[in-house]
Amino acid sequence: MPADRPSSVSATHSPTAGADTEPLALTGAGLAAVRAQFPALARMQNGRPYVYLDGPGGTQVPRRTIEAMASYLEHCNANHGGAFGTSEDSDATIAEAHAAAADFISAAMPHEIVFGQNMTTLTFAASRAIGRTLRAGDEIVVTRLDHDANVAPWLALEEERGVRVRWVEIRTDDCALDLTSLERALGPRSRLVAASLASNAVGTLNPIARIVEMAHSAGALTYVDAVHAAPHVAIDVATLDTDFLVCSPYKFFGPHLGLLYGRRELLERLTAYKVRPSSDAPPEKWETGTLPGEALAGLLATFEYLEELGSTARVAGGLSGPAGGVRGGATRRDRLRAAMAVIGATERRLARRTLTALGSVPGLELRGIVDPNRMAERVPTFAFTLAGHSPREVATQLGRRGIAAWDGDFYAYELIRTLGLAESGGLIRVGAVHYNTEEEIDRLVEALGEIAGTRIVGAGRD
Ligand SMILES: Cc1ncc(COP(=O)(O)O)c(C=O)c1O
Secondary structure: OOOOOOOOOOOOOOOOOOOOOOOOOOOHHHHHHHHOOOHHHHOEEOOEEOEEOEHHHOOOOOHHHHHHHHHHHHHOOOOOOOOOHHHHHHHHHHHHHHHHHHHHOOOOOHHHEEEEOOHHHHHHHHHHHHHOOOOOOOEEEEEOOOOHHHOHHHHHHHHHHOOEEEEEOEEOOOOEEOHHHHHHHOOOOEEEEEEEOEOOOOOEEOOHHHHHHHHHHOOOEEEEEOOOOOOOOOOOHHHHOOOEEEEOHHHOOOOOOEEEEEOHHHHHHOOOOOOOOOOOOOOOOOOOOOOOHHHHHHHHHHHHHHHHHHHHHHHOOOOOOOOOOOOOOOOHHHHHHHHHHHHHHHHHHHHHHHHHHHHOOOOEEEEOOOOHHHHHHEOOEEEEEEOOEOHHHHHHHHHHOOEEOEEEOOOOHHHHHHOOOOOOOEEEEEEOOOOOOHHHHHHHHHHHHHHHOOOOOOOOOO
């Protein structure tokens, strides 16, 4: 697919878009045009539109992603490296997916992008390879905020290599990382720090640049879990200077896939678990077996969707300058970055609305950052308990009303235990992405009010 073709702009900002403090936010006709691109959003339940607040577990995909997957299977469904047309076309799609993913996270080159089944599988593979370089007594630092997929693979090295695992604690009042405990955990034997950009349970955005800096000062590598951050904020591995970063396209409007970034020199130097005939060069040496070509074709289309969203920002005249600027001759990287600026603005509005609205539900106790002045430190993922009702009961009641919300520990295993919620079913989690609406937040809060036995109408409205 041509990455730099001019976008036909189907999503526009309404003239009044974000007349408040977020001029880039999608509202009105612009938001409706975005939503129209996601076929799943047309689902109805009990005569009302279905409300997807399960984004942290997986997002919906634009129509073009579905079509690209079908088109791959129809036109170039072949294995890698053949001397014939369909294999060449398939390989071209796969190469372009690496290039687009490199642009999405600002990697230096496509060879630094490794695709796999999902983040968990990639992290087990990477941790095994890194583990081969470690000796008994070496130390790895993990956090109590992370999804277990960025903890368990490192814990396994305790048993396998005699590595010592040290912990970064959390502050229970706002579920933010306690960086003084990171300072204490770092030392002369530190070899790697595994931390996340954003918490998939409570939405905290971690000061990851600072964490990477601290790890590097101690001589440790960094392994950043950006799975929960990727649908919400622009990821820039170059500025972040991390050694590794992982995310999952199915959490940012793409198909079920995992994506690992590794610094070229590390991907080359480390010994991967691979079959002998496959290439010794990255990314092939890390991409074991046959890649899901149709999913990579779909992911390319997801990036195109985002590019178009970024171009829309230029049409709206809202973006200029290097940070989010889309100007004439802009690159795919610029457009993807601009898309994330639009997404960020849209989500901040939704986050403020959600925070106010949830605050109106009697008996609802929100965990994480609740200060409206600290919205820049979180993404719109909110987790809470409702007095007198188990999380599963609340999620079930919401589900019956056509509202998809998760309950449990979301594999944020240590966090839920640190908060003392493991025995009581964990938390209820609602997560918005840019295609969600303020009306959906009102629906959520009205439903929670009913479950709590109170009538609440439009509590979050400005
Ligand atoms: C923050 C975070 N890390 C890791 C994972 C695991 O991702 P995957 O399903 O791609 O293995 C998830 C999935 O929910 C997540 O939210």
